Amino acid sequence: MATHTTPILIIGSGSAGCTAAIYAARANLKPIMVRGMQPGGQLTITTEVENYPGFAEAIQGPWLMEQMEKQAEHVGTVIIHDHIASIDLSKRPFTAKGESGDDYVAETVVIATGASARWLGLESEKKFQNFGVSACATCDGFFFKKKDVVVLGGGNSAVEEALFLSKICNSVTLIHRRDTLRAEKIGQDRLFKTPNVKVIWDSVVEEFVGEDSPPNLTGVKIKNTKTGAETIVPCHGAFVAIGHNPNTSLFEGQITMDADKYLLVKAGTTQTNVEGVFAAGDVQDKIYRQAITAAGTGCMAALEAQKFLEHHA
Numbered sequence: 001m002a003t004h005t006t007p008i009l010i011i012g013s014g015s016a017g018c019t020a021a022i023y024a025a026r027a028n029l030k031p032i033m034v035r036g037m038q039p040g041g042q043l044t045i046t047t048e049v050e051n052y053p054g055f056a057e058a059i060q061g062p063w064l065m066e067q068m069e070k071q072a073e074h075v076g077t078v079i080i081h082d083h084i085a086s087i088d089l090s091k092r093p094f095t096a097k098g099e100s101g102d103d104y105v106a107e108t109v110v111i112a113t114g115a116s117a118r119w120l121g122l123e124s125e126k127k128f129q130n131f132g133v134s135a136c137a138t139c140d141g142f143f144f145k146k147k148d149v150v151v152l153g154g155g156n157s158a159v160e161e162a163l164f165l166s167k168i169c170n171s172v173t174l175i176h177r178r179d180t181l182r183a184e185k186i187g188q189d190r191l192f193k194t195p196n197v198k199v200i201w202d203s204v205v206e207e208f209v210g211e212d213s214p215p216n217l218t219g220v221k222i223k224n225t226k227t228g229a230e231t232i233v234p235c236h237g238a239f240v241a242i243g244h245n246p247n248t249s250l251f252e253g254q255i256t257m258d259a260d261k262y263l264l265v266k267a268g269t270t271q272t273n274v275e276g277v278f279a280a281g282d283v284q285d286k287i288y289r290q291a292i293t294a295a296g297t298g299c300m301a302a303l304e305a306q307k308f309l310e311h312h313a
């Protein structure tokens with residue numbers, strides 16, 4: 001078991017964490033970045049990214065994150081493959097323990113733990129998870145090659161997943177609880193033009209149905225919210241794409257959160273209620289949630305941590 005001591009501990013390695021690491025390392029703060037459960041964050045489970053500035057052609061999300069991490073490392077970040085299991089933010093230096101058993105001692109902390117996929121919460125959803133029900137088309141889409149799948153949700157994730165799956169699967173049915181999509185217009189246009197995609201409006205999933213042992217999904221039972229009519233949509237795979245929850249359970253009782261458990265920061269900054277603890281990226285942002293905005297707040301967090309250290313040397 002080792003003890004790692006640093007002026008700035010960055011928890012999470014998505015675009016917020018990596019950007020904080022790049023800025024902190026270039027300020028000679030010798031940051032430690034703990035990669036977490038999903039190294040690289042949400043961009044590692046996406047495919048094409050065409051809205052991250054600097055790339056004329058679409059790039060791959062996992063590639064972008066690999067580059068960000070390498071960049072952080074090249075400028076001097078110590079990257080540790082661990083997951084923070086507990087943290088004490090009641091006094092400085094702050095202390096944390098990793099699942100590896102290692103201890104971390106830090107003068108400042110940047111929380112960049114991001115957000116994770118949200119589930120519907122149905123009993124049957126749990127039963128068929130990994131047996132037809134998934135929250136990641138880029139991870140699991142291949143298993144449904146030439147098969148029929150449904151995608152649940154109406155945001156950018158749902159549309160992106162549906163478009164991705166349309167290239168692999170026989171048919172894709174997007175099921176949305178309202179009669180308009182929340183997704184960007186450009187994605188909607190592409191979706192409506194794709195011949196093997198259809199949309200079922202005003203419908204919620206009541207149950208995932210299939211064979212019991214071994215579990216094997218054969219369809220989803222949906223209910224029309226306007227007429228109350230129930231139908232079963234046959235499918236081999238169902239992709240839940242209904243948004244995300246912030247990864248904040250570690251900070252419960254220590255960092256102030258809003259009703260949805262997003263960390264609260266002082267307006268226009270990344271400063272949390274604990275001096276010296278900063279929050280960047282999706283963990284504190286339920287409005288924009290873009291790779292570029294996460295990177296921007298990661299940069300802010302590193303600069304604010306640097307300033308804090310100058311005043312609390």
Ligand code: NDP
Binds near residue numbers: 157
């Ligand atoms: P969003 O919160 O944008 O959308 C979630 C969707 O799921 C909504 O359509 C919502 O319905 C629906 N939904 C939520 N809860 C339920 C439920 N219990 N039952 C049924 N439907 C439900 O999440 P996304 O993951 O799509 O996107 C998150 C953020 O990431 C957004 O800011 C998005 O713009 C961004 N993003 C950007 C991408 C890009 O630019 N390339 C790609 C993917 C995401 P309703 O509309 O009725 O609220």
